[in-house]
Amino acid sequence: MRITRKLLGAGVLALMTGCSTLSSLNPFSSKSKGNEPAPLVELKGTMAVRTAWKLDIGKAHGNQFSPALAGNTVIVASTDGTIARVEAADGRQLWRVKADSELTAGVGTDGNVIAVGGADGVLMAFDMDGKTLWKTQLSSEILSSPAVGQGIVVARSIDNRIVGIDAATGQKKWTVQRATPPLTLRTAPGMVVYDKDVIIAQPAGKLGAFLLATGAPRWEVEVGQARGATELERVTDIGGAPTIFETDVCAASYRGVSPATS
Numbered sequence: 001m002r003i004t005r006k007l008l009g010a011g012v013l014a015l016m017t018g019c020s021t022l023s024s025l026n027p028f029s030s031k032s033k034g035n036e037p038a039p040l041v042e043l044k045g046t047m048a049v050r051t052a053w054k055l056d057i058g059k060a061h062g063n064q065f066s067p068a069l070a071g072n073t074v075i076v077a078s079t080d081g082t083i084a085r086v087e088a089a090d091g092r093q094l095w096r097v098k099a100d101s102e103l104t105a106g107v108g109t110d111g112n113v114i115a116v117g118g119a120d121g122v123l124m125a126f127d128m129d130g131k132t133l134w135k136t137q138l139s140s141e142i143l144s145s146p147a148v149g150q151g152i153v154v155a156r157s158i159d160n161r162i163v164g165i166d167a168a169t170g171q172k173k174w175t176v177q178r179a180t181p182p183l184t185l186r187t188a189p190g191m192v193v194y195d196k197d198v199i200i201a202q203p204a205g206k207l208g209a210f211l212l213a214t215g216a217p218r219w220e221v222e223v224g225q226a227r228g229a230t231e232l233e234r235v236t237d238i239g240g241a242p243t244i245f246e247t248d249v250c251a252a253s254y255r256g257v258s259p260a261t262s
Contacts, residue, residue, distance in 0.1 A: 053091030097130040108146035117142030134170030149193030174215035190241025205236030
């Protein structure tokens with residue numbers, strides 16, 4: 001019995017000693033002095049920024065609208081159907097029109113045609129004076145701003161169907177249906193025209209290039225890899241529009257960043 005008590009006492013002492021050691025190694029312990037955060041550095045601005053002008057165009061109401069640059073002017077839109085063109089230098093309004101339906105996406109332009117996404121999947125085009133050119137019905141809701149180039153308006157609907165439409169007539173020239181994962185974010189993956197291609201961000205972290213003239217695929221890369229046991233953990237949708245720098249295009253996904261060469 002004495003031996004048992006001594007062993008038990010020694011075991012308790014060793015356990016207590018072990019706990020003490022672990023506590024001293026815990027970086028979050030109040031007694032720990034190691035791995036303390038570095039002091040914050042005060043950041044001082046080196047450039048004076050001022051507001052040149054403002055323009056109230058309306059509310060987005062959960063949709064994503066991006067202004068588009070056309071020469072020395074900026075074209076903007078809002079959910080209530082308002083579309084306006086203003087001088088980039090001073091914000092002077094050149095014109096303002098009202099589409100006959102609410103808008104869900106925009107603006108896309110090549111300096112000749114203005115394209116926006118309307119309610120219930122209607123794609124609308126206007127000339128540079130704000131006059132309606134045509135309307136065409138897509139398969140589902142449009143959340144991504146259309147892209148315009150080489151006389152083609154490219155639009156992507158929420159079911160991941162991509163269409164190329166003649167910018168002059170509104171007639172569909174080609175359609176590409178891409179696979180959609182079981183779970184995606186309700187977001188607006190962007191598109192950008194580069195030379196004879198349109199580079200399109202898609203669900204599942206895919207970034208692909210398609211020929212503007214025919215919709216034929218040129219290349220496709222994976223931006224961020226899906227990891228995890230559940231569909232929610234494996235979401236890797238791309239957010240925002242790809243950015244082109246010289247011959248490279250860069251895009252950011254929900255779980256990673258990856259560059260790709262055009």
